[in-house]
Amino acid sequence: MIRGLTFSLCAVLWVVPMAGCGGGNSATTSVTPTPTSTNQAPVVASANADQAGNFGFDFSYDATQSGTTFSDVNGDTLSYSVAYAPSANGLTDTAGVISGVVSANEDISVTITAADGNGGSVSDTFSISVTIDQSSLQAVFGGRIDLEALSNYANQPVPGYIRQLNEGGNPITDAGATLGRVLFYDTALSITDGVSCASCHLQARGFSDPNVVSAGVEGGVTGRHSMRLINTQFAEETKFFWDERAASHEIQETQPLQDHNEMGFSGQGGRPGLATLFAKLEAIEYYEELFRFVYLDPEITEEKLQFALAQFTKSIYSFDSRFDAGRAVAGDVDPDFNNFTVDENAGKTLFLNPPNQGGAGCRGCHRPPEFDVDPNSGHNGVVGVANASGSFDFTVTRSPSLRDVVDPNGGSNGPFMHDGSLQSLNDVVDHYNAIQDPTGGNPNFFNGLDNRLSGPNNNLQRLNLTQAQKDQIVAFLGTLSGSNLYTDVKYSDPF
Numbered sequence: 001m002i003r004g005l006t007f008s009l010c011a012v013l014w015v016v017p018m019a020g021c022g023g024g025n026s027a028t029t030s031v032t033p034t035p036t037s038t039n040q041a042p043v044v045a046s047a048n049a050d051q052a053g054n055f056g057f058d059f060s061y062d063a064t065q066s067g068t069t070f071s072d073v074n075g076d077t078l079s080y081s082v083a084y085a086p087s088a089n090g091l092t093d094t095a096g097v098i099s100g101v102v103s104a105n106e107d108i109s110v111t112i113t114a115a116d117g118n119g120g121s122v123s124d125t126f127s128i129s130v131t132i133d134q135s136s137l138q139a140v141f142g143g144r145i146d147l148e149a150l151s152n153y154a155n156q157p158v159p160g161y162i163r164q165l166n167e168g169g170n171p172i173t174d175a176g177a178t179l180g181r182v183l184f185y186d187t188a189l190s191i192t193d194g195v196s197c198a199s200c201h202l203q204a205r206g207f208s209d210p211n212v213v214s215a216g217v218e219g220g221v222t223g224r225h226s227m228r229l230i231n232t233q234f235a236e237e238t239k240f241f242w243d244e245r246a247a248s249h250e251i252q253e254t255q256p257l258q259d260h261n262e263m264g265f266s267g268q269g270g271r272p273g274l275a276t277l278f279a280k281l282e283a284i285e286y287y288e289e290l291f292r293f294v295y296l297d298p299e300i301t302e303e304k305l306q307f308a309l310a311q312f313t314k315s316i317y318s319f320d321s322r323f324d325a326g327r328a329v330a331g332d333v334d335p336d337f338n339n340f341t342v343d344e345n346a347g348k349t350l351f352l353n354p355p356n357q358g359g360a361g362c363r364g365c366h367r368p369p370e371f372d373v374d375p376n377s378g379h380n381g382v383v384g385v386a387n388a389s390g391s392f393d394f395t396v397t398r399s400p401s402l403r404d405v406v407d408p409n410g411g412s413n414g415p416f417m418h419d420g421s422l423q424s425l426n427d428v429v430d431h432y433n434a435i436q437d438p439t440g441g442n443p444n445f446f447n448g449l450d451n452r453l454s455g456p457n458n459n460l461q462r463l464n465l466t467q468a469q470k471d472q473i474v475a476f477l478g479t480l481s482g483s484n485l486y487t488d489v490k491y492s493d494p495f
């Protein structure tokens with residue numbers, strides 16, 4: 001061999017025939033010849049061909065090719081080191097054997113160097129071309145789910161005047177929300193394969209249900225009315241459900257799965273529990289691809305379901321309402337909006353002002369511009385139990401955002417309240433105008449009633465609104481609806 005020179009792969013071809021010089025193979029070698037006269041550097045005997053890897057899947061490859069990649073005429077024992085460019089992306093190596101889960105959708109250039117221990121070394125470079133395996137997803141969803149071209153969930157515009165943001169330690173990612181979307185619409189999440197989250201949370205109804213109570217598995221019905229899922233992370237109240245019994249959005253997300261009446265994995269009455277659901281979903285090939293894509297691991301756990309479902313439901317934004325257009329121009333919520341009618345502006349003023357200033361006091365609990373609910377609110381006097389007259393429920397202190405109580409065409413997204421007892425927004429305003437005690441004096445009614453809705457001596461609120469004023473409040477509520485969320489395909493059924 002020529003000594004004292006650095007030379008390229010092509011220059012050594014006459015000594016060591018190799019693939020890859022001048023051809024389509026991108027593998028290259030470089031040799032650092034030994035400075036001593038007795039030792040000869042190892043050479044590449046059989047260059048590594050380029051490899052293929054799948055993002056999120058296990059990758060394993062012996063870059064020494066069982067010790068045949070390099071040869072050393074002196075018979076020196078070779079030691080191997082491996083370098084990755086631009087990044088190892090989850091791969092590690094032992095004695096030239098590369099393994100790991102590929103953690104980014106990015107090609108990796110791998111250089112393996114063999115050293116003979118006497119100052120001689122040689123390298124061989126090849127690439128791992130990384131792709132996303134979504135063959136099963138494509139078979140089921142066509143182009144509706146495309147991991148190479150994710151919908152934008154994470155960076156949707158939010159107006160600058162929105163102050164509340166409760167990410168709950170689980171910020172939206174495009175990948176996680178995409179998995180959440182599939183889960184949300186998948187009836188495989190119920191014991192009967194007949195009920196999905198979307199059965200009770202309909203996109204066309206602001207992700208609520210026109211029925212007073214919703215139908216779950218095997219004739220089961222929910223105890224309360226379904227809630228709209230709008231702007232759920234833009235709220236100071238961080239607990240979920242009408243009675244705030246779920247400590248976080250994430251914890252809420254797997255409760256319906258385990259609810260005996262809703263999706264049925266209750267582990268009770270002979271029904272399977274969550275572990276059965278995990279195994280069921282793990283056997284579905286598109287979930288293997290999705291969970292590997294999102295979590296680099298196909299194992300399904302409750303936490304993974306919670307995070308993905310919550311990312312999807314949190315991503316349902318509604319900020320394209322006439323209220324938002326007016327608020328953006330007016331610079332604050334109180335001045336009249338130039339895109340509102342006279343009645344809508346009058347209704348806004350009634351909504352915002354407290355009763356002792358001639359208003360209806362709605363702002364005290366449903367706070368603009370989010371229209372989330374005051375986390376310290378008591379119940380609002382609606383204490384019925386759906387389909388059970390004579391029973392009472394004093395625990396309800398949460399409301400969905402008042403955005404999208406109607407759809408963009410003015411159609412109702414009701415019925416309203418936890419018991420679905422108020423059919424229309426007129427009924428809602430009538431309720432607040434003259435709050436009634438349906439319990440006939442049950443002390444729990446007065447103990448739990450928010451004191452903004454009662455005066456001394458258990459006087460119940462009387463706003464004495466005229467019919468025109470009631471209509472104005474209803475007209476204002478109609479300005480809080482967006483339109484995109486009802487039709488945006490990224491929120492829609494991908495099946």
Ligand code: HEC
Nearest residue numbers: 196197200214215216222224225226227240241242256262
């Ligand atoms: C059978 C009907 C039904 C199914 C199925 C269902 N839900 Fe619900 N959802 C409801 C009802 C009813 C409530 C209110 C329950 C309560 O407060 O007691 C609710 C409440 C919620 C809330 C709370 C919203 C808030 O502002 O507090 C979220 C979030 C939610 N559901 C998401 C989901 C997800 C995700 C799934 C699927 C895993 C799902 N739901 C399945 C009926 C259903």
Ligand code: HEC
Nearest residue numbers: 360361362365380382396397398399416417418432450452
């Ligand atoms: C003291 C706090 C408070 C005040 C003031 C208040 N609300 Fe509410 N509101 C609530 C609570 C709590 C709920 C949920 C009650 C339930 O479902 O039983 C609610 C529910 C609603 C709902 C039903 C939401 C749904 O998704 O079904 C509407 C609409 C509503 N309020 C409008 C108003 C209007 C209009 C005013 C002013 C006239 C007003 N509220 C004043 C606390 C309040």
